[in-house]
Amino acid sequence: MPILLFLIDTSASMNQRTHLGTTYLDIAKGAVETFMKLRARDPASRGDRYMLVTFEEPPHAIKAGWKENHATFMNELKNLQAEGLTTLGQSLRTAFDLLNLNRLVTGIDNYGQIFDSGPDFFDLRNTLTLLDIISR
Numbered sequence: 001m002p003i004l005l006f007l008i009d010t011s012a013s014m015n016q017r018t019h020l021g022t023t024y025l026d027i028a029k030g031a032v033e034t035f036m037k038l039r040a041r042d043p044a045s046r047g048d049r050y051m052l053v054t055f056e057e058p059p060h061a062i063k064a065g066w067k068e069n070h071a072t073f074m075n076e077l078k079n080l081q082a083e084g085l086t087t088l089g090q091s092l093r094t095a096f097d098l099l100n101l102n103r104l105v106t107g108i109d110n111y112g113q114i115f116d117s118g119p120d121f122f123d124l125r126n127t128l129t130l131l132d133i134i135s136r
Contacts, residue, residue, distance in 0.1 A: 003049045003066055003102060004039075006032050006077075007095045010054040014082035025082045032077055036070075051098060052076050055091045056084065062094075066102060 014025040032052075039045045050073050052064040063076040 002047065003051065003099065005051040005053060005095055005099060007053045007091055008032070008055070008077075008080060009086065009088075009091075010056060010080055010082050010084065011086040012083050013086060023082065025080060029077055029080060033074070036074070053091070053095050053098065054080060055087050057087070057090070058094050061091065062098070065098075 008025075008028050010025065014023065014028070016024050018024070018027070036050075039048065049066040050064065050068075050070075051062070051066050052073055054061050054063055063080070064073040068076075
């Protein structure tokens with residue numbers, strides 16, 4: 001059951017506009033929406049779980065957890081606003097803490113240890129981080 005975590009930069013710099021007038025945040029939202037639509041077409045995506053995390057301070061950074069439904073995820077994505085600071089380090093830590101918490105809850109690290117059967121159980125976790133990169 002793959003978990004796909006989307007970490008979205010919601011710092012004020014994401015309000016910058018491209019030459020077409022679209023904000024960086026709108027581009028990031030559009031990328032996630034497109035990914036979700038394309039992924040939904042794949043029969044292997046039936047067990048996927050999604051998380052939406054922003055650059056806000058925890059616990060406010062978690063917009064949609066892995067138990068939220070698709071509609072909640074998409075609604076939270078749509079309502080994201082760009083404000084505040086870029087806290088990349090803290091945001092990445094929050095994202096990986098959440099993924100590791102899921103491993104703890106599911107007991108995946110203990111799977112197969114009773115019978116010493118090795119790593120039979122595969123846990124796929126992916127993180128997609130969308131942020132603006134400013135060259136100085």
